[in-house]
Amino acid sequence: MSSGASGGGLSRRRLATEIKDSLRELSNQLALLNRQVGARLELKDVDLDCLELIGRYGPMSPSAVARRAGLHPATLTGVLDRLQRGGWIVRERDPEGADRRAVTVRALRDRNAEVYQLYSGMNGTLDGILTDYSVAELEILVDFLQRTTTAGNSATAALAEA
Missing domain, CATH: 1.10.287 (Helix Hairpins)
Structure with a gap:
């Protein structure tokens, strides 16, 4: 980094604090925005989060979605059920999978x-x-x-x- 990376003392600490405070405020504002979006789409916060993960990283297995979302697989089943009923995702059999019961979750564009x-x-x-x-x-x-x-x-x- 530049020569400013090592100097500044109090000013540097104050700026670091402002950045951390701003990140927390941004996190809060984005959570509020996401809640508004979810409400308009009639999706719970967790449903919208999982839909974003599936859209961004999918298609993927339900267990991969659960890991990325930090959810218990049983909780994720309810989320996926709601998303599928709402027409947001589909569950498809994985033709490449060794286990014929294996499914892949894909967002509907x-x-x-x-x-x-x-x-x-x-x-x-x-x-x-x-x-x-x-x-x-x-x-x-x-x-x-x-x-x-x-x-x-x-x-x-x-x-x-x-």
Whole structure:
């Protein structure tokens, strides 16, 4: 990093605190946004979270969804039942699986427009904010967010194992 990475004392601590406070506030605001989106779509928070995971990383097995979501498999069964009844996902037999009972969960793309529309205000605002940053600054932001996400994943895993 730049020469500013080692100096600054109180100013550096204050900025670090502001970043952590801002991340907590962002987390709260995104949770509120997700609750509003879920309510409009008639999905529980956990349903919306799992739908996002399936859409982003799927198709995948229910056990893989449960691991990524940090849910007990029995809890996930109820989530998947609700998502399937709502027309958000399908469960398909895995033709490649050694166990013929194995299923894969896949998000149905024909309902994506409903979700994207509800997030369009936030996404449009983010697009506007990002135009204020240079490519070099955006690269720093990407690095920070990726490293912060990795740290969050590690902290979550450590708590789950304790």
